[in-house]
Amino acid sequence: MADPSSYRPKPGQIPDSPGVYRFRDEHRRVIYVGKAKNLRQRLANYFQDLAALHPRTRTMVTTAASVEWTVVSTEVEALQLEYSWIKEYDPRFNVKYRDDKSYPYLAVTLNEEFPRVQVMRGAKKKGVRYFGPYGHAWAIRETVDLMLRVFPVRTCSAGVFKNAARTGRPCLLGYIGKCSAPCVGRVTPEEHRELADDFCDFMAGRTGTYIRRLEKDMMAAAEEMEYERAARLRDDVEALKRAMEKSAVVLADATDADLIAVAEDELEAAVQIFHVRGGRVRGQRGWVTDKVENVDTPGLVEHALQQLYGEETGDSVPKEVLVPALPEDPDAVSQWLAGRRGSQVSLRIPQRGDKKDLMATVQRNALQALGLHKTKRASDLTTRSRALEEIAEALGLDTAPLRIECFDISHLQGDDVVASMVVFEDGLARKSEYRRFQIKGFEGQDDVRSMHEVIGRRFKRYLQEKERTGEWEETPAPTGPVPAPQDAATAPGTAPGPDATVPGPDAIAPGLDATVPGPDAIAPGPGTTAPDLDAEPREDDGRPKRFAYPPQLVVVDGGQPQVAAAKRALDELGIDDIAVCGLAKRLEEVWLPDDDDPVVLPRSSEGLYLLQRVRDEAHRFAITYQRAKRAKRIRSSPLDAVAGLGETRKQALIKHFGSVKKLKQATIDEICEVPGIGRRTAESVAVALASAAPATPAVNTATGEIIEEDDGGSTT
Numbered sequence: 001m002a003d004p005s006s007y008r009p010k011p012g013q014i015p016d017s018p019g020v021y022r023f024r025d026e027h028r029r030v031i032y033v034g035k036a037k038n039l040r041q042r043l044a045n046y047f048q049d050l051a052a053l054h055p056r057t058r059t060m061v062t063t064a065a066s067v068e069w070t071v072v073s074t075e076v077e078a079l080q081l082e083y084s085w086i087k088e089y090d091p092r093f094n095v096k097y098r099d100d101k102s103y104p105y106l107a108v109t110l111n112e113e114f115p116r117v118q119v120m121r122g123a124k125k126k127g128v129r130y131f132g133p134y135g136h137a138w139a140i141r142e143t144v145d146l147m148l149r150v151f152p153v154r155t156c157s158a159g160v161f162k163n164a165a166r167t168g169r170p171c172l173l174g175y176i177g178k179c180s181a182p183c184v185g186r187v188t189p190e191e192h193r194e195l196a197d198d199f200c201d202f203m204a205g206r207t208g209t210y211i212r213r214l215e216k217d218m219m220a221a222a223e224e225m226e227y228e229r230a231a232r233l234r235d236d237v238e239a240l241k242r243a244m245e246k247s248a249v250v251l252a253d254a255t256d257a258d259l260i261a262v263a264e265d266e267l268e269a270a271v272q273i274f275h276v277r278g279g280r281v282r283g284q285r286g287w288v289t290d291k292v293e294n295v296d297t298p299g300l301v302e303h304a305l306q307q308l309y310g311e312e313t314g315d316s317v318p319k320e321v322l323v324p325a326l327p328e329d330p331d332a333v334s335q336w337l338a339g340r341r342g343s344q345v346s347l348r349i350p351q352r353g354d355k356k357d358l359m360a361t362v363q364r365n366a367l368q369a370l371g372l373h374k375t376k377r378a379s380d381l382t383t384r385s386r387a388l389e390e391i392a393e394a395l396g397l398d399t400a401p402l403r404i405e406c407f408d409i410s411h412l413q414g415d416d417v418v419a420s421m422v423v424f425e426d427g428l429a430r431k432s433e434y435r436r437f438q439i440k441g442f443e444g445q446d447d448v449r450s451m452h453e454v455i456g457r458r459f460k461r462y463l464q465e466k467e468r469t470g471e472w473e474e475t476p477a478p479t480g481p482v483p484a485p486q487d488a489a490t491a492p493g494t495a496p497g498p499d500a501t502v503p504g505p506d507a508i509a510p511g512l513d514a515t516v517p518g519p520d521a522i523a524p525g526p527g528t529t530a531p532d533l534d535a536e537p538r539e540d541d542g543r544p545k546r547f548a549y550p551p552q553l554v555v556v557d558g559g560q561p562q563v564a565a566a567k568r569a570l571d572e573l574g575i576d577d578i579a580v581c582g583l584a585k586r587l588e589e590v591w592l593p594d595d596d597d598p599v600v601l602p603r604s605s606e607g608l609y610l611l612q613r614v615r616d617e618a619h620r621f622a623i624t625y626q627r628a629k630r631a632k633r634i635r636s637s638p639l640d641a642v643a644g645l646g647e648t649r650k651q652a653l654i655k656h657f658g659s660v661k662k663l664k665q666a667t668i669d670e671i672c673e674v675p676g677i678g679r680r681t682a683e684s685v686a687v688a689l690a691s692a693a694p695a696t697p698a699v700n701t702a703t704g705e706i707i708e709e710d711d712g713g714s715t716t
Contacts, residue, residue: 004061008047014040019071020081022089023064030089032060032293035078037329039069054294055587056603060093075332076339083306093293095269095303105283106131106140108153108200113189114161114182115196117144117153124311131203131282148178150214150236151199154192155179202240204277204315211240255279257320258308259350259359262300263366266588266612267291267603270370271304274362277318286365288373290604302327309340317341322350322359374613383606384427390607391553394599395592397579401553402426406614407458407566408557409439409450410622416629417445419454420622423551424614436625448565451556455569462550463573550578557615559584559598560591567593583615642681642688649676653685664689 019039023032036042046053046061053061072078086094107120111127119137124130144155154161156171156179164170164183174181182192202210218233259274269291275283287307295303301323309317317340327333330347337345350356388400404424411417417439423430441453554570556562563582570578581599582591588608589598601608639650639660656674657663663671663685671682 004047004050004064007064007066009043009067014043014069015071016040017071018073018075018078019069020078020085021067021069022085022091023060023093024066024068025063026065030085030091031064032091032093033082033085033089035075035082037075037078039071043067043069055589055600056093056291056294059603060293063093075329076335079306079332079336083310086306087310095289095291095293095295095300104137104140106144106203108196110193110196110200114154114192117148117155117196117199129200130316131200145178146239147199147202148173149239151195151202152178152180153196153199154182156183203282211237214240255320256315256318257322257355258318259322259355259362260301260304260308261324261359261362261366262297262304263363263370264291264297264300265370267609268370268373269300270366270373271300272362272366272369273304273308274358274365275318276358284365286369288369297325298327301325302333305333305337309337313340314342317345319344320346320348322348322355324349324359324363384610387427387606387610390601390605391611394590394601394605394607395553395579395581397552399552401551401579403549403551404553404555404614405458405551406555406557406618407451407454408615408618408622409447409454410619410626411445412626412630416626417443417450418622418626418629419450420618420625421454421458422614422618422621424610424617427610429617434621436621438629447558448561451558451562452565452569455554455556455566456572459550459570459573459575459578463575552579554578554580555611555614555618556580556582557585557618558582559589563591563593583611585615588612639685639688642684645681645685649674649681652676660689 016038018035018037020033020035021039021043022030025031034042046057046067050058050062070081072081085091105120105124107118108129108131109116109118109127110129111125119140120128120130148155152173155173156164160171161183164174164181168184170179170181170184170186173179174184174186180187180192180195182189187195198210214233214237218230218237221227221230221233255276256278257276259276261272263270263272267290268288270286270288272286273284274281275285287304305321305323305327317337319341321337326347326349334345334347337347350359385400388402391397392400402425406422406424408420409417410420419437419439421435421437423433435458437454437457439450439453442449554566556566559582563580566582567580570576570580580593583589584591584598587598589600590608590611591598601611639645639653652674653663653671654660657666666686668679668682668686671677671685672679677685
């Protein structure tokens with residue numbers, strides 16, 4: 001590992017002008033290329049205290065052995081030179097987008113004497129006109145088949161063309177009218193090239209003018225009673241319209257734009273591009289990349305623009321490029337794009353209307369592509385095995401942690417404090433064993449204390465299960481504080497407490513709350529209520545087995561304080577055979593108990609990727625439960641405590657009195673005047689309202705004033 005101070009340039013040696021810089025390793029290989037408006041200021045950022053650098057930047061500067069730079073006159077030149085060097089050197093620490101598949105293009109070989117229409121993949125060639133990319137090659141062939149009726153351009157290979165010219169007989173397409181047969185001289189090279197140019201103009205979006213011209217010719221042929229020619233032109237128009245229907249109309253007819261969206265996490269990013277020509281989506285493509293450098297969304301967008309248009313010229317660069325975030329220097333990027341196109345290019349973020357709606361669609365595609373990429377990566381057995389082995393090696397475990405439990409705390413400014421427990425077995429989520437907790441031992445915001453309580457409650461139940469099944473002859477006495485009293489209700493032979501292990505009052509069905517954490521727990525998306533087929537089998541007494549299996553590794557969402565709290569809870573219960581670690585969000589560092597320094601896993605580590613998935617799933621599960629509790633609390637009313645008072649009669653009371661405040665002031669006789677409310681119910685309502693705690697006053701966040709409830713309002 002090199003010390004950056006050993007190769008740091010001397011003060012004043014670096015110019016303060018625009019330029020491009022390269023970091024090289026000890027073997028003189030270029031490992032990073034960057035550009036800057038001011039080289040002196042930018043490079044100074046790399047030579048500060050290593051502890052203040054982002055982990056990826058720290059790895060790069062300690063891998064490098066030298067730095068060099070090239071001064072340019074403008075920021076546009078810096079952008080061009082940066083792209084050229086990235087292409088030339090392929091630096092390991094630069095973000096490089098690679099297609100997640102080899103996209104097919106519809107290509108017209110205008111560099112040949114008789115241009116040919118064909119499907120092409122791979123690198124683009126000079127003199128060839130490209131359209132697309134398309135998702136599937138069959139989509140190109142369907143489009144070409146429809147258009148060859150109107151534009152009978154050659155589609156055959158060079159060998160077939162030469163053989164037809166030698167024998168004087170065209171191929172089948174020539175006989176059925178889908179090729180103008182230049183091989184046998186039916187058309188001149190000039191006439192065939194004109195057909196190819198018309199084909200390209202139509203594919204480029206200039207469709208309306210050509211269709212109107214065909215319709216005009218059709219009407220003229222009909223007036224001259226050339227009905228066969230008119231019928232042929234009619235069929236040509238229908239064929240072109242069917243070809244146009246293959247692409248969805250999304251924007252105005254004259255719109256030529258590319259829409260770029262980015263979905264990212266700490267380690268990876270997915271980019272999706274929609275190519276709109278003539279108001280229609282003509283192509284789509286996507287990339288997935290590792291974030292090997294410390295880069296934000298504007299930086300990812302700039303890299304995507306370089307990758308997308310670095311080799312393009314002319315109409316291949318559209319008039320308008322819509323992005324989710326502008327690059328650091330949008331003017332320089334716009335000038336660079338204009339230079340590639342040869343005319344003005346608008347680079348902006350869509351703010352409203354159809355373009356913003358289409359951008360949302362592109363963003364959803366990017367999110368789906370990133371999720372699909374992660375799913376493929378997580379489902380691979382070899383990858384999961386390697387991840388578990390890397391975790392075991394990094395944490396010093398004797399065996400791979402086949403069962404991992406992760407805990408997270410969620411609250412909103414200290415209210416509705418809840419916790420989640422998610423379980424991964426063999427690297428895959430086991431949703432039937434997810435659990436969620438309400439924090440009951442104290443009130444307020446204290447993540448460390450909450451983590452201690454939850455870990456203690458979970459593993460106290462584990463010890464109780466072992467004692468009940470006879471795996472332990474005696475239960476070791478706790479050496480620390482006894483967990484919250486409400487957990488005592490969960491001792492063997494008694495019914496479980498309301499919040500210790502069950503999802504809470506919003507469980508999906510009576511009797512299922514003990515094993516099914518709730519609708520948000522058993523499926524990735526909200527609202528799913530189907531039971532998990534992997535749910536634990538029930539024992540002879542009808543109760544499900546809960547907390548019976550110990551994990552090999554406990555992961556907590558947090559840093560050193562949360563890890564210490566979890567370890568202390570296990571020590572108090574006498575458990576010393578379960579490993580504990582924490583994953584801190586800010587720098588993705590892994591913390592171990594009693595260690596002053598974190599374990600930093602490599603960015604490309606499958607073990608780190610698995611720990612992140614576990615942590616993110618625990619966070620999702622916790623925050624979903626916390627939001628559900630908060631929503632239920634907001635919707636609650638003192639009338640909910642009245643036995644036998646249904647929703648219809650509640651609404652009747654509120655409608656009659658106008659608000660709960662006025663209902664609270666009413667007498668029993670006045671309440672009895674409401675249709676459907678008897679005296680006994682009225683007395684129950686009065687008692688419930690009298691015993692209800694006063695509602696917290698609402699506050700105007702703009703002025704700080706307390707908002708008095710109006711006569712027509714409701715505090716429910």
